[in-house]
Amino acid sequence: MPVWQRIYEELNDPNFVLICVAEDTGGEAVAGPIFDAAAPTYVQIVDEDHRVSSAFNFVNVPSAAWIDETGRIVRIDEGTYSMIHSFGEGEQAITFGTDVYEPALKDWIQSGAQSRYIQSVETITAQIRQHTPAQRQADAAFCLGNLFRQHGDAAKADHYWQLARTLNPDSVNFIRQNLTLTEEGSAGEQFQKMMGEYVSAGRDYYRPIDIDHE
Numbered sequence: 001m002p003v004w005q006r007i008y009e010e011l012n013d014p015n016f017v018l019i020c021v022a023e024d025t026g027g028e029a030v031a032g033p034i035f036d037a038a039a040p041t042y043v044q045i046v047d048e049d050h051r052v053s054s055a056f057n058f059v060n061v062p063s064a065a066w067i068d069e070t071g072r073i074v075r076i077d078e079g080t081y082s083m084i085h086s087f088g089e090g091e092q093a094i095t096f097g098t099d100v101y102e103p104a105l106k107d108w109i110q111s112g113a114q115s116r117y118i119q120s121v122e123t124i125t126a127q128i129r130q131h132t133p134a135q136r137q138a139d140a141a142f143c144l145g146n147l148f149r150q151h152g153d154a155a156k157a158d159h160y161w162q163l164a165r166t167l168n169p170d171s172v173n174f175i176r177q178n179l180t181l182t183e184e185g186s187a188g189e190q191f192q193k194m195m196g197e198y199v200s201a202g203r204d205y206y207r208p209i210d211i212d213h214e
Contacts, residue, residue: 001020001034001035004042005038005041005042008040009041013110016109017042019044020040020044021044021045022035022044023047023050023173024046024047024177024180025146025180026048027046027048032046049142049143050142053173056076057129057130057131058077058173059129059170059172059173060206061173061176062079063077063079063080064080065077066105066118068112068118072121074118074119075108075124076127077127078101078209078210080101105117117211135167135171137167138164138165138166138168138171141163142164144156145158145160145161145163148160165178175191175194176191179191
């Protein structure tokens with residue numbers, strides 16, 4: 001968030017609205033202190049039931065959609081890291097993120113419809129992940145799991161969360177949300193192992209970002 005705050009301040013454009021959504025079943029109690037520590041001046045939302053990722057069919061965070069002043073989506077569903085990150089050493093080293101997303105975003109804000117980074121209706125339509133019946137059932141099961149957890153029924157909560165993962169095994173969001181309830185958190189050893197397995201198998205936990213920046 002501090003990086004996005006810097007970008008937001010550098011753009012300093014009243015017509016640009018940045019909305020940051022924290023998808024965490026822990027709600028304000030968990031996400032609030034993180035927002036408070038970062039002290040962002042853009043819009044912040046806490047999404048306990050992952051409604052945003054369900055609506056856009058995002059499978060991992062951070063992901064984003066660019067929406068223009070007419071309400072049209074002009075980019076969607078990419079790993080929206082604002083910089084390159086790396087952790088681990090030697091054969092265990094993993095690098096993720098990108099340094100091309102920030103310049104592209106700034107170009108769009110400054111150039112609008114003339115930006116070479118906006119995509120056609122046909123491209124956007126092809127990039128939007130269509131919901132399968134199983135994915136919709138998974139979203140419903142995930143919300144049920146959250147409801148039971150809020151009411152103190154851990155057994156039913158775990159049952160419906162596992163059902164959600166079974167119905168939509170490609171959702172990294174579901175996996176990482178489960179990991180937030182563990183001691184190591186959502187970016188610990190288990191997550192790093194999962195990322196390594198994805199890379200080794202040639203699987204994308206994000207759609208490859210389609211930006212060429214000079």
